[in-house]
Amino acid sequence: MIRALSIAAAALLLAACHEIPQDAAKPYAGKEDTKAYAGDMFKGDKAKYEAALADRAKFQNDYSPYRSAGLNAQAAAPAAAPAKQ
Amino acid sequence: MTVNDGVPGERSISVACMHCTDAPCMAVCPVDCFYRTEDQIVLHDKDLCIGCGYCFYACPFGAPQFPQAGAFGLRGKMDKCTFCAGGPEENNSVEEFRKYGRNRIAEGKLPACAEMCSTKALLAGDAPVITTIYKTRVTTRGKGDEIWGWAMAYKESGKLADANTGPAAGGAKS
Numbered sequence: 001m002i003r004a005l006s007i008a009a010a011a012l013l014l015a016a017c018h019e020i021p022q023d024a025a026k027p028y029a030g031k032e033d034t035k036a037y038a039g040d041m042f043k044g045d046k047a048k049y050e051a052a053l054a055d056r057a058k059f060q061n062d063y064s065p066y067r068s069a070g071l072n073a074q075a076a077a078p079a080a081a082p083a084k085q
Numbered sequence: 086m087t088v089n090d091g092v093p094g095e096r097s098i099s100v101a102c103m104h105c106t107d108a109p110c111m112a113v114c115p116v117d118c119f120y121r122t123e124d125q126i127v128l129h130d131k132d133l134c135i136g137c138g139y140c141f142y143a144c145p146f147g148a149p150q151f152p153q154a155g156a157f158g159l160r161g162k163m164d165k166c167t168f169c170a171g172g173p174e175e176n177n178s179v180e181e182f183r184k185y186g187r188n189r190i191a192e193g194k195l196p197a198c199a200e201m202c203s204t205k206a207l208l209a210g211d212a213p214v215i216t217t218i219y220k221t222r223v224t225t226r227g228k229g230d231e232i233w234g235w236a237m238a239y240k241e242s243g244k245l246a247d248a249n250t251g252p253a254a255g256g257a258k259s
């Protein structure tokens with residue numbers, strides 16, 4: 001009896017542990033979109049498309065080699081002579 | 086969007102779409118005009134949108150925008166940040182440009198706001214890309230482990246305040 005009750009209690013307690021899906025089925029009713037890499041630029045080559053985006057993303061980094069090359073060029077430039085008084 | 090434009094202390098706020106994983110706009114749309122691309126970008130079909138405004142109320146970021154030119158609460162089709170990924174029309178077609186603006190993603194480019202942001206406050210890309218950029222910033226600018234965690238976020242954030250604003254204008258002290 002006690003065992004049955006404990007199993008029932010455990011089942012009741014654990015019932016709250018599972019997650020009910022919150023997403024209602026929402027079918028998209030509009031036109032089918034083409035893939036971003038399906039156009040003339042990439043011709044369906046997903047790897048090329050992802051590589052292009054990754055290359056582009058590097059330019060967002062303040063400290064990427066692309067940007068630091070510019071900073072190094074500035075640092076290497078000769079400093080202006082101090083103004084004479 | 087700029088708050089207190091021209092006044093000292095003005096603040097600029099991005100109202101870009103966050104392309105939520107569980108997007109509330111998608112959930113409330115009565116005509117199901119929203120869809121998600123393979124890159125998890127949330128887009129919508131303007132040919133289906135009826136301009137009801139439910140998405141405007143559901144979105145916690147204020148991303149959906151409606152025409153405001155007319156009087157008496159004129160409503161039109163919803164317009165929102167598309168991550169510069171266009172819409173369901175053919176990529177880079179005239180029709181897509183007219184309805185959704187330029188599809189830079191299909192050109193292998195990032196959204197214009199992120200690429201043009203002069204201070205790089207706006208960044209675009211997958212989470213690993215953004216994480217790498219922030220990690221580089223933190224390590225390069227000389228901050229160590231103390232930059233992460235609860236203390237910096239809620240207790241020590243005043244230390245990051247600019248010298249001009251002073252400690253009183255920094256983060257909340259507890």
